[in-house]
Amino acid sequence: MNKIKFLGIGAGDISMVLQMVPTSSIFCELDGIKFLIDPGPGTLINARRHKIDITELNGLLVSHLHTDHAGDANAVLSGMNKNSFLIAEKHCLKPSEKYYPAISRYHQEIPEAVFAVEPEGKVIIGSLNFEITPTKHYDPAVGFKIIGSKTIGYVGDGIYFNGQEKYFAGCDLMIFNTLVMHSDKPNETLQMSINDATELVEKCKPKLGVIQHYSYQMIRNDPIEQARIIQDKTGVRIHAAMDGTEIEL
Numbered sequence: 001m002n003k004i005k006f007l008g009i010g011a012g013d014i015s016m017v018l019q020m021v022p023t024s025s026i027f028c029e030l031d032g033i034k035f036l037i038d039p040g041p042g043t044l045i046n047a048r049r050h051k052i053d054i055t056e057l058n059g060l061l062v063s064h065l066h067t068d069h070a071g072d073a074n075a076v077l078s079g080m081n082k083n084s085f086l087i088a089e090k091h092c093l094k095p096s097e098k099y100y101p102a103i104s105r106y107h108q109e110i111p112e113a114v115f116a117v118e119p120e121g122k123v124i125i126g127s128l129n130f131e132i133t134p135t136k137h138y139d140p141a142v143g144f145k146i147i148g149s150k151t152i153g154y155v156g157d158g159i160y161f162n163g164q165e166k167y168f169a170g171c172d173l174m175i176f177n178t179l180v181m182h183s184d185k186p187n188e189t190l191q192m193s194i195n196d197a198t199e200l201v202e203k204c205k206p207k208l209g210v211i212q213h214y215s216y217q218m219i220r221n222d223p224i225e226q227a228r229i230i231q232d233k234t235g236v237r238i239h240a241a242m243d244g245t246e247i248e249l
C-alpha cells in the first residue's frame with residue numbers, strides 16, 4: 001500500500017513550544033519502503049499515538065536543521081536498524097562556520113547509507129528516486145521529489161521563487177509547509193504562504209495538494225478555509241492535513 005500519514009501538523013516556535021497542535025512529521029510508505037520526513041519534536045510519541053512503528057522504518061529524510069523539522073531526528077535514528085538510510089541536507093550532518101549539525105555523529109553512524117545532500121542532488125534507494133530540490137528559506141534547506149510508482153513532492157520550507165515549479169512536474173501529491181495565511185499583502189517572511197502554494201499548484205498541477213506545518217497564525221485562521229482558497233483559485237483538489245490525516249495514494 002502506498003500511503004502518507006501526518007503524525008503532527010504544527011510548525012514554528014510558538015506552536016511548537018506550546019504544543020498548540022503536535023509538531024509535524026510525515027510518515028510515507030511507497031513501493032514497500034517506509035520512511036519518515038522531518039521529525040519535529042514529539043515524533044516518537046506521535047508515532048506511537050498513530051500506530052507507526054519507528055523500528056520498522058527503512059529511512060529518514062531531513063530537509064533542514066530547524067528544530068521543528070529535525071528536533072527528534074536523533075531519537076528516531078536510535079530506533080532504526082543498520083540496513084536503513086538517512087538523507088539529510090548537508091548542514092544537518094556536517095559542521096560549518098555558521099551551523100552546528102542537528103544530527104550527532106553517533107546517530108549518523110546508525111544507518112548504513114547516509115547521504116549529505118544539497119539542491120540538484122539525487123539519491124536512489126531501491127526502486128525509489130529522491131531528487132533534492134532547492135528552496136528559498138533563511139537557512140540552508142531543501143525539498144524532495146520522491147519518484148516511485150507514485151510521485152510525491154515535498155516542497156520544504158521557504159517562499160516561492162521563479163522556476164521552482166520545474167522541480168515538481170508530474171506529482172501525484174504535493175505537500176506544502178504553509179506557515180503564512182492568505183493575504184493581499186506581499187509575504188515578507190521567508191516562510192511559505194498560501195499565496196506561494198497557490199502559485200506552485202497553479203504551475204505544477206499536482207493531482208492532489210496537501211497543506212500542513214501550521215504556525216500559530218495559521219492555526220488561528222482555519223487551515224481548511226486556507227486550503228479552500230488555493231483550491232478555488234487553481235481548480236486542484238487541496239486538503240488541509242490534520243493530526244493523523246492519512247492519504248492513500
Ligand SMILES: [Zn+2]
Binds near residue numbers: 064
Ligand atoms: Zn525552517
